[in-house]
Amino acid sequence: xxxxxxxxxxxxxxxxxxxxxxxxxxxxxxxxxxxxxxxxxxxxxxxxxxxxxxxxxxxxxxx
Amino acid sequence: xxxxxxxxxxxxxxxxxxxxxxxxxxxxxxxxxxxxxxxxxxxxxxxxxxxxxxxxxxxxxxxxxxxxxxxxxxxxxxxxxxxxxxxxxxxxxxxxxxxxxxxxxxxxxxxxxxxxxxxxxxxxxxxxxxxxxxxxxxxxxxxxxxxxxxxxxxxxxxxxxxxxxxxxxxxxxxxxxxxxxxxxxxxxxxxxxxxxxxxxxxxxxxxxxxxxxxxxxxxxxxxxxxxxxxxxxxxxxxxxxxxxxxxxxxxxxxxxxxxxxxxxxxxxxxxxxxxxxxxxxxxxxxxxxxxxxxxxxxxxxxxxxxxxxxxxxxxxxxxxxxxxxxxxxxxxxxxxxxxxxxxxxxxxxxxxxxxxxxxxxxxxxxxxxxxxxxxxxxxxxxxxxxxxxxxxxxxxxxxxxxxxxxxxxxxxxxxxxxxx
Numbered sequence: 148x149x150x151x152x153x154x155x156x157x158x159x160x161x162x163x164x165x166x167x168x169x170x171x172x173x174x175x176x177x178x179x180x181x182x183x184x185x186x187x188x189x190x191x192x193x194x195x196x197x198x199x200x201x202x203x204x205x206x207x208x209x210x
Numbered sequence: 211x212x213x214x215x216x217x218x219x220x221x222x223x224x225x226x227x228x229x230x231x232x233x234x235x236x237x238x239x240x241x242x243x244x245x246x247x248x249x250x251x252x253x254x255x256x257x258x259x260x261x262x263x264x265x266x267x268x269x270x271x272x273x274x275x276x277x278x279x280x281x282x283x284x285x286x287x288x289x290x291x292x293x294x295x296x297x298x299x300x301x302x303x304x305x306x307x308x309x310x311x312x313x314x315x316x317x318x319x320x321x322x323x324x325x326x327x328x329x330x331x332x333x334x335x336x337x338x339x340x341x342x343x344x345x346x347x348x349x350x351x352x353x354x355x356x357x358x359x360x361x362x363x364x365x366x367x368x369x370x371x372x373x374x375x376x377x378x379x380x381x382x383x384x385x386x387x388x389x390x391x392x393x394x395x396x397x398x399x400x401x402x403x404x405x406x407x408x409x410x411x412x413x414x415x416x417x418x419x420x421x422x423x424x425x426x427x428x429x430x431x432x433x434x435x436x437x438x439x440x441x442x443x444x445x446x447x448x449x450x451x452x453x454x455x456x457x458x459x460x461x462x463x464x465x466x467x468x469x470x471x472x473x474x475x476x477x478x479x480x481x482x483x484x485x486x487x488x489x490x491x492x493x494x495x496x497x498x499x500x501x502x503x504x505x506x507x508x509x510x511x512x513x514x515x516x517x518x519x520x521x522x523x524x525x526x527x528x529x530x531x532x533x534x535x536x537x538x539x540x541x542x543x544x545x546x547x548x549x550x551x552x553x554x555x556x557x558x559x560x561x562x563x564x565x566x567x568x569x570x571x572x573x574x575x576x577x578x579x580x581x582x583x584x585x586x587x588x589x590x591x592x593x594x595x596x597x598x599x600x601x602x603x604x605x606x607x608x609x610x611x612x613x614x615x616x617x618x619x620x621x622x623x624x625x626x627x628x629x630x
Contacts, residue, residue, distance in 0.1 A: 188577045195611065198618040199577050202213060202456070 213474075216454035220473045221550045221569040224457070224513065227445035228323040230374040231402075231437055234333070234366035236358070238313035241301055241330050246277060246287075249298045251309025251506045252464025253479040257288055257295065261465040263344030263501045266593030267308035268295060270346035274354050275312050281346075299460060299471075302447070303330040304439045304506035307342035307589055308465070315354070316362025318369075320377065320440040322448065329443035331436040333357050333365070336429065343589040343596040344501070361423050364415050365406075372409040375402065377441045382555050384434070385515070385566070390523035391438040392507060392516030392585040393600055398434035403427050435507065442509035449473045456617060457550065458570035461508040461582060461605055465501055465589075470609045472572050475616055482608035487586050489601010490528065501591040503603040508584045514553040514568030517583035517602060518545040522558040522566070526585065535560065541583055542567065548574040548582065572617065575610040 161180040163170040170182035189195035211219075237243040248271050250264060260268070269284040272293055278284035287293040298305045305311055310332075317330040335353055339345035369375070380401050387397035406427070410420065427433050446459045455473035462469055468484040471477065484502045491497070510516040520527065521542035524535045539560065545567045546552075552565030570582055581604045588599040 186579065190579050195576055195614065198614055199573055202573055202618065202621065 211454045213454055213456055216452050216474065217457055217550055217569070217571065220449040220452045220455040220457040220459075223325065223448045223452075224445055224569060225551070225553050225555065226324055227378070227441075227448070229320045229329075229377040229441035229444045230323050231318060231369060231377055231440075232321045232374040233319040233369050234316050234362050235319065236313065236362070237303075237311050237315050237317045237330065237332075240317050240319050241303060241311075243301060243311065243313045245294070245313075246275075246292060247294045247296060247312075248272065249296055249301055249303060249305065249309065249311040250464060251298060251305045251307065251504060252462045253467050253469030253481050254297055254300075255295060255464045255466065259466050261501055261504075261591065262593050263589050263591060263595075264308050264465045264504070266344045266346045267310050267341050270341055270350060271310045271312045273346075274341075274351050275314060297462070297464075298506055299443075299462060300477075301330075302328060302443070304436075304443045304462075304509050305332060305342070306334070306436060306439065306507045307505040307587060308344055309504075309506050310341055314358055316357055316366070318365075318437055318440055320437065320444045321374070322444040325448045327444060327447055329440045329447065331440035331443070333361060334430060334433050334436045336426070337432070337597065339594070339596045342505075343587070344593050345596040346594055356422075360419055361426060364410070364413055364419065364423050368406060368409045368413045371413060372406070375405050377437065378555055380405070381438060381441065381515070382557070385519060385522045385556050386559055388523050388525060389434075390516055390519040390526060390585065391434070392510050393526040393587075394431075394523050395434040395438065396431040398438065399427070399431055402434050402437065438515065439507055439509050442513045442515075443506075445513050446509065450476060454621075456572040458512060458572055458575075458582075458610075461512055461570075461584070462506045463503045463508065463603075465504040468503070468606050468609060470605070470613060472613050472617065475613060475620065478616065480609045480613040480616070482606035482612075485603050485606060487588050487599075487601040487603040489586075489588060489599050491588070491599035492597070495590070495598035499590050499592070499595070499598055501589040503584070503586055504589055505586065507586065508582070508605070511582055511584050512570060514549075514556050514566035516585045518542060518549070518568070519556065519558065519566040520583075520585075521560050524560070544580055545583060547578055548580050572610055572613050575605075575607070576614045579607065581605045581607050581610070 272284035384398035460471035467481040549567035550569035
């Protein structure tokens with residue numbers, strides 16, 4: 148039996164990231180689901196995401 | 211200094227500020243505003259780009275000072291540079307909506323006893339046709355003259371004799387009584403009136419004058435708004451000289467642009483076109499009558515009040531939509547996503563005594579795309595209309611994106627040197 152078949156033969160508990168509609172569909176099917184609001188940093192803009200990452204690194208260096 | 215250390219220092223200065231209401235004096239005397247200058251809300255403004263409501267208020271203020279006898283003459287003085295205009299924020303002051311301050315207007319003086327700085331704000335004029343909403347007729351001028359000649363001097367005498375009123379304690383209490391201190395100031399205004407009552411009675415005014423001032427304060431639910439703003443200004447200004455901090459120190463609008471200033475970037479403004487507020491309108495008015503958002507009052511959001519403290523004020527929740535208390539709690543929680551901490555003194559009973567979110571982090575705004583939520587009054591776009599509603603507005607993301615670019619550019623040489 149493959150791992151994926153194993154997975155679906157168990158009770159499914161889901162953490163959903165991003166699009167809330169996936170979580171809502173699972174809720175309708177009575178599947179336990181926790182939705183986490185998430186979107187790519189800086190709305191997915193790679194330049195600003197890089198700036199943010201560099202500034203966040205400074206905090207980590209100090210810690 | 212690392213950003214983390216700088217932000218910790220900035221937040222500490224902000225939340226441990228001790229604003230005290232100590233005096234009320236003419237702006238010329240209190241602020242040294244002695245030249246022919248009209249101060250306005252928001253970032254610097256070019257006259258030709260000012261909205262009609264702002265222009266009407268500035269011209270009215272020039273007439274009030276007696277520098278011109280009509281609007282045409284007043285406009286000439288501005289065009290010729292004989293009357294200058296500039297932001298309140300550059301002179302240690304803040305002003306609601308149009309935010310007009312001229313030399314003879316009485317201003318409250320708020321002292322920050324933890325760091326020794328001061329901030330100034332005019333007396334709230336009340337509701338209806340008022341200068342801050344761009345109204346400019348004789349009734350507006352008459353009220354301004356009365357504030358200058360009777361209310362201001364009496365309030366100054368009262369406050370000097372009182373030894374000062376502790377605003378942090380008063381604001382913390384008002385928050386527990388349902389004010390978020392932007393849209394709703396009824397509790398704070400009552401607490402202030404209570405604190406002023408004895409000293410005002412002892413100030414030696416004649417009974418009729420005392421009654422006029424007492425009636426004026428008692429009839430204005432928003433009387434405290436201006437004072438909350440000056441408390442915010444006195445609390446945030448000391449953060450402007452912390453070079454490595456990403457804390458947002460100022461948010462302000464002039465009816466054309468929205469501007470922010472950041473602790474690590476000093477006096478530089480980062481601006482973008484201001485948004486239209488959404489909200490509830492007085493009967494007979496609608497969104498088509500509204501002026502874009504205005505005022506320095508968003509200073510209260512920078513200290514964790516207003517839209518950030520929505521959960522403390524269920525009665526203003528209708529302004530954020532049709533929901534109830536849960537929507538208010540969600541609004542406060544959302545603002546928590548972009549803040550550095552919670553206020554140790556401003557606590558919210560409906561959130562199990564948690565502090566209001568405070569200390570907007572420029573980085574978190576750009577990272578999440580969550581922009582500060584600001585509770586606001588809505589001015590009519592036609593000069594002379596005054597207030598036509600109240601609602602909420604969002605700070606434009608573009609201001610924060612520009613500031614992030616500038617902060618990173620400023621930071622880059624420091625990182626390179628550290629790497630060497």
